[in-house]
Amino acid sequence: SLPCCHSTRRSYFLRWSMHCSERTFVAIKPDGVHRGLMGRIIARLEDKGYSIVALKLIKPSKTLAESHYEALQSKPFFADLVAFITSGPVCAMVWEGKDVVAQVRKLIGNTDPLTSAPGTIRGDFGVDIGRNIIHASDSISSAKREIELWFHTQDLIEWNPTLHEWIYE
Ligand code: ADP
Numbered sequence: 001s002l003p004c005c006h007s008t009r010r011s012y013f014l015r016w017s018m019h020c021s022e023r024t025f026v027a028i029k030p031d032g033v034h035r036g037l038m039g040r041i042i043a044r045l046e047d048k049g050y051s052i053v054a055l056k057l058i059k060p061s062k063t064l065a066e067s068h069y070e071a072l073q074s075k076p077f078f079a080d081l082v083a084f085i086t087s088g089p090v091c092a093m094v095w096e097g098k099d100v101v102a103q104v105r106k107l108i109g110n111t112d113p114l115t116s117a118p119g120t121i122r123g124d125f126g127v128d129i130g131r132n133i134i135h136a137s138d139s140i141s142s143a144k145r146e147i148e149l150w151f152h153t154q155d156l157i158e159w160n161p162t163l164h165e166w167i168y169e
Contacts, residue, residue, distance in 0.1 A: 012165060020098040020168055023053065024137045025146035028091035030084060032133040033057075037125055038091050041134060044107060044121065049167040050097040054156050059088030067149055080130065092150045098168060101143050104136045
């Protein structure tokens with residue numbers, strides 16, 4: 001039987017939607033797609049307990065890539081970064097769950113694979129900072145901005161995974 005806090009499914013879902021419906025934007029960069037890492041990366045996020053609410057394979061336009069990385073415009077590597085991202089394909093996704101923004105940043109590891117811990121995606125699969133496989137939003141506000149930039153609202157799928165009651169108390 002379920003723990004007592006799950007007295008009714010209705011109150012459970014109300015509580016879940018209040019506390020656990022945070023969203024983040026995740027993108028597997030062209031190196032990750034070319035290297036066949038999409039399945040393993042998606043599996044890691046599913047294994048952690050997060051749910052996917054949108055996914056598409058896309059060859060981003062220059063405008064999209066430049067807006068996405070607008071905070072890095074003045075960096076010397078900006079042009080190379082935009083050229084790399086627009087080479088595609090990129091696997092763009094939105095993931096949902098409690099503390100998903102901070103937790104996915106932890107799962108992907110530090111920007112430079114030299115300092116990202118083993119066990120993280122970048123730590124396990126990457127070598128070079130310019131080929132670090134994956135992007136994930138670094139704050140709740142950038143997640144909101146990035147989700148709106150990459151997806152239409154109607155592409156975000158509302159669903160209630162039945163496993164939630166075994167992942168959240
Ligand atoms: P993160 O992707 O971890 O949020 P940043 O926002 O600082 O990191 O940088 C965005 C991306 O730009 C990085 O993931 C990396 O691919 C690239 N990048 C960052 N710093 C460098 C650098 N010094 N040289 C080349 N590419 C870089």
